[in-house]
Amino acid sequence: MSDDNHKKRENESLISELIKLAKADNDVSDIELNFLLSIASQLGVTKDDFKVLFEQYIKFMPPKLEVDRIVQFHRLVLLMNVDLETSHLEVAYIREAGIRMGLNPMATDKVLSEMNNYPNKVIPPEKLFEIFQLFHN
Numbered sequence: 001m002s003d004d005n006h007k008k009r010e011n012e013s014l015i016s017e018l019i020k021l022a023k024a025d026n027d028v029s030d031i032e033l034n035f036l037l038s039i040a041s042q043l044g045v046t047k048d049d050f051k052v053l054f055e056q057y058i059k060f061m062p063p064k065l066e067v068d069r070i071v072q073f074h075r076l077v078l079l080m081n082v083d084l085e086t087s088h089l090e091v092a093y094i095r096e097a098g099i100r101m102g103l104n105p106m107a108t109d110k111v112l113s114e115m116n117n118y119p120n121k122v123i124p125p126e127k128l129f130e131i132f133q134l135f136h137n
Contacts, residue, residue, distance in 0.1 A: 011043040013061040014072055016053045017097060018079055025087040035082045039075060062101040069101040074128050077111060081121040107135035 018039060022032045040050045063069050076097055080090045091112060098108035110131050115123040 008044070010061050010063060011045055012049060012053055013058060014043060014063070014075070015040050015045050015050065016058045017060055017072070018075060019054055021076055021079055021090060021093050021097070024089045024093045025085075029083045031083050032079060035079055039079075060100060066102075069103055070129065070132050073098055073101065073103055073108065073111070074123075074125060077115060077121075077123065077128075081115065084120060086121070104132070104135040107132045110135070 015036065018036055022028045022036060037047070037050065040047075045053070063072060073094075076094050080086055080094060094112065095105070095108060099105060111123060111128055114127065114131060115121040118124070118127075
């Protein structure tokens with residue numbers, strides 16, 4: 001698989017994970033959909049590919065670099081909070097996604113706790129990275 005093809009599949013996998021989170025509470029709001037489309041655009045995923053990903057499960061390919069996995073975790077947290085409603089299903093999904101990405105569970109739990117200290121639960125990226133640095137192996 002070429003590097004370009006691998007990167008495309010990895011990006012589609014990242015969007016697919018976000019879609020699964022959005023669907024976790026069985027209600028994808030317009031604001032969640034717009035957020036998903038924005039991230040897809042940033043990652044170079046076309047609207048047509050996005051539509052396919054929305055309907056079709058693809059295997060998750062976590063990013064190789066830890067920093068990229070932390071960025072994906074941040075996207076998941078932002079998506080969960082974009083509609084200002086947080087369900088226990090979404091939190092459980094994010095915890096499990098963090099584990100599948102090989103992130104420290106104590107760090108992910110700290111992020112999920114710490115986000116409540118910020119307006120609209122939007123934890124700043126620098127605070128997020130600070131938390132992961134604290135729990136770095």
